[in-house]
Amino acid sequence: MSGMMWLVIGVIVFIFAFIIIVYNRLIVLKIRTNEAWAQIDVQLKKRNDLVPNLVETVKGYAAHEKAVFENVTKARAMMQSAGSDVGKVIEANNLLTGALKSLFAVVENYPELKANQNFLNLQMELTGIEEKIAYARQFYNETVRMYNEYQQKFPGVLFAGVFGHTTRNYFEIEESEKKAPQVKF
């Protein structure tokens, strides 16, 4: 009977080791997506901090374009209140990107503004941040893909729910907004 007992013990140890490996893998992937998200968040915050300055500068030349400023301010406020809710942040981001785009479209009508050094600096900074958001988004989506795939495939699918893992949202942007707002000179 002792042979049987050893077999049972062996199987139990094997199953435990197996579960531990899957558990750790899930944790590693989860941490990696969180870190990737944090990198996007940093850039989004930087952009949010830049917006009031930009609005003030543009206002100095085009004070009567109220609708545009309202949209930008609204989107920025939404971004701030979104907190760590990925879905809301994505929505607010798309809104803000769109609002900024119409802001830059308005700027086209004000040649003096386009020559303002302060405005040019802000614009350059914004373009840099937009690029970084795009790169950080690329990495985030890659980590999310790995995390989600592991949760949906065997053996991860057996334990993902038990250990409280859920699939994450990709950070998708609207097709028309894939390019950073660019202003021709």
Added chain:
Amino acid sequence: MVYEDIELNKRNTLFLFIFFIIIFIGIGYIIGEIYGDYYTGVLFAFVVSVVSIWTSYYHSDKIVLAIIGANKAERKFYPQLFNSVEGLSLAAGFAKPPEIYIIKDESINALATGRNPEHSAIAVTEGALLKLDKLELEGVIAHEMSHIKNYDILVSSVAAVLVGMIVILCDFITRNLFRTRMRKASARYGLLFILFVLIAAIIAPIAARIISFAVSRQREYMADASAVLLTRYPKGLIGALEKIKKEIYNPDEINRGIQHMYFTTPSYLSDNNLFATHPPIESRIERLSRMLYNQNGQNQL
């Protein structure tokens, strides 16, 4: 997979350390024998090799950057370069971007060094900044970023420093010991011993060089491919390679001890040469073009 590459590079670094200790102790033994006390020679060699390995692990980046005469870049002078490096480092998922250095050189080139992504540096020549457009430069930076991500930089930096040490030591043997002590030693140990010294003096540096070749060639194709994954734009890197192909090189400009670390080596050194550290530019372009073809389903070139 990247993670397997990282393991492989860490293992190769360890092999490099062991290989270095063995060669160094061998050389210490020879020098000790010639001076009549092999024990001191071996002990001394052991201590020196451990110190060199420690130095090569923790400080090879600074040594390499000093050898090529690279200066730390300032953000206010190179805002675009900082933007590209920081963006690509986000795409690669690094916790912090590599440090940025500028090499005073008119040719288009770049290199990466360090021991891991947290302790890494990218150096770009002034020529690259001047002659490449933004997308081409990002292709080159992404290539170097891939070397960092794969830990290729660890092996190549450590190899550069340790190989340099072996070359210096073998020079020392040939210059000092051959003339003064050889007659005495050969009287004592015979012709076989002289042969041994000769082997140490000639083969060791060659063997050491071969390691740095092994580090390179295949890794370059890998880095090109990973670079495209980062930028999603093969044309940038292709454009940079096309421009390099047209350049006229001054052969003295590249230090041979670290040429395996650069983005490219002069074409007369790399074209189908057994001792080349890099694959020929044409075949790199060809592989990238194939990627472009697969990406778009049609050839856009």
